[in-house]
Amino acid sequence: MPVIDVASLLPLLIAIPLIGAIFSVLLSTKYAQVLIGLLSALALVLVIGLILVNLPSVDTEFTTPLRYVLAGWEAPLGIALSLDGFSALLLSLTVFLVTVLTFYSAFYFAASPARVRFWPLWWLLVAGINALFLSADIFNVYVTLEIIGLAAVALVALSGNKAGLTAALRYLLVGLLGSLCYLLAVALLYHVYGTLDFAQLAAKAESNPLSWAALALITVGLVLKTALVPLHFWLPHAHGSAPAPVSAILSALVVKASFYLLVRFWMEILAPAVTNEALMLLGILGGTAILWGCVQALRAKRLKLMVAYSTVAQIGYLFLLFPLLMSTEEASASQLAAQQQSALAAVSYFIVAHACAKAAMFIAAGNIIHSLGHDDIAKLQGMAKYMPLSLFTFAIAGGSLIGLPPSAGFIAKWLLLNVAIDTHQWWWVVIILTGGLLAALAIFRVLDQAFIKPEQASDHVAPDNWQKVPVAMPVSGLALALCTMALGFNADLIIDLIAIEGGE
């Protein structure tokens, strides 16, 4: 028996970052803001730790998701929070990354006046992400999407230069369009089914034209926010021009938040309205995204832009989940459920692997910019001598993105390939392998410049000109990169967590 009621801890995951935000607005001195940040991160780690320890395990009879009814009003009147294996995994990932990035930001923003605005917005963004993963109400999800979208735009604009502001404004408009599509779908669903609660909708949903329309609108809105090709145009600039910790959280978590919602809608809430053709369409877009993102990453001239395009490709892998959910005539319901479960496990693993690797890469890129003042790939020649730790981080994280064993990226691709072969969709195997090769080309291009080629004796590299970064900055990136390796050896942790209470 659990010692405490785990469900009653859920609101804390939203309240702690909100309290952190309030205090960082009120106390704007440097050390106060950092102290508040570290305390909030610590509190979040404690809470999520307590939740994970007390989570009912696979073997016990608890098969329903944890539920906390806010304000004491049951759905459909009130709003509930809920937690199952998938959201527990994403919440743990969020808390882990936020903790590392908070530590990193304390150093990154140490000398920058932007910190006054950064810290409150940072905690509001975290509150929004946590609230989204916990929400069990489709309108409440809209509010959390607004929080995430607006906070992310404001954080991108922190860079303060013209490219950053233009990217932020475009991000704002795209985000608004996506939110409005989603809101229209919410209105439709409420009109048809008279409830906003996830579970109640899932029980009532059927395949009718209005459900299709709602699902299509939700998909367009969320795909826009997730930046799936061909709606990815805003991402490289927004992620490429934001400050490093912001780029890291945007790539690692914010795009995953809207992807998480897509999975919820397609696999649970509106599952009856889903057709095989629609699943295939998302898969084809995902495959295109992999190839297109990799090619653009190869062509990118700036390091951060390259990393951002690699995010476009990695989002493509996530969307391969959808064709793998397709039902066939000969498969029974239990076989289909098992197939969907293993596809979801593979993609969840992918999310975690990519989040850690991409955050590490953006941190490494941020360190390089911090010390060199630019991130021009052509000018990185021989720089490994000056920044061994950052470039080593970049190499390890890159290895995980390519899918080299024993990294987490390798296991994720392995699982995905397995499911693709089990469902007789061999063409995805070709795309996944090609994507890995192209990613390898892009990563090795940078590593070749930095490690192999000798330093240019020209004037644009002035070694006494660059500032040394505090050692904590590369170390936090390295920690994340090593995590992708550690996760490669402990794959069962994540797969077991997903199996709790099922994705269904």
Add this chain to the structure above:
Amino acid sequence: MFNNMTLSDSAQQEADLPGSVLLIIGMVVVAACLFLAMSLVQFQSTDQPLVTLVVSNLEQSGVENPVTAVLLNFRSYDTLLEVAVLLIVALAVMPFSLQDTRLPFIKVSEPVERSLVLEAFLRWLLPAIIVTSGYLLWTGAVLPGGAFQAGALLAGAGILLLLAGHHSFNFNAPTARLLLVVGLAMFLLVGAGVVLSSGIALAYPVAMAGMLILVIEVAATITIAAVLVLLFCALQIEPLGPQPNRVEKEKHS
């Protein structure tokens, strides 16, 4: 912070889409709208169970206006997050500078150009607006009204005060920061405080519900008014002249 970007700048960067692409996009949108309209017409509307549910639970909500009951009791969590959205907007547009933190919130100075009519008018209008705003807040429990309406009205008073030219607001002052967060802070405080009596976050005890909702709404009104005035201050055309805090921003990354 978007002030220094003009429309022509972004228009230059982005070449216009070709006409054929625009046509295809237009046709797709029209087709989607037609499909939506047709499926809405075909759908047999059922009665909404939620409306009766709200009415039947209204007595326990502490207010008599169903809109206020939904916003601040049944779905209070949504409103709590909306207040957080307001704070984000405030932070996004706020002109930050570290030097201004020690200056007072309201600065009184002699205006360049005095507008005697507006000044005389404001002497009568400002108290009336504040009283009306308080009335809207109070009446929200029974009739249409509430924190958002009252806050908007109060913000109108603040903007008129600015236009008269005697006063200017410094949103970096500690008082201003307090005004910006008080809505969210009070909401969280009440939401967490009621755990002591009812055991559930945001679940007000029935006897005190009306009072607690009013407390939350007063704080939210202040924050809403402050955010709206801040929006006006931040987005108005800035006076020409050297801008010392611009340079600092550029330094970063």
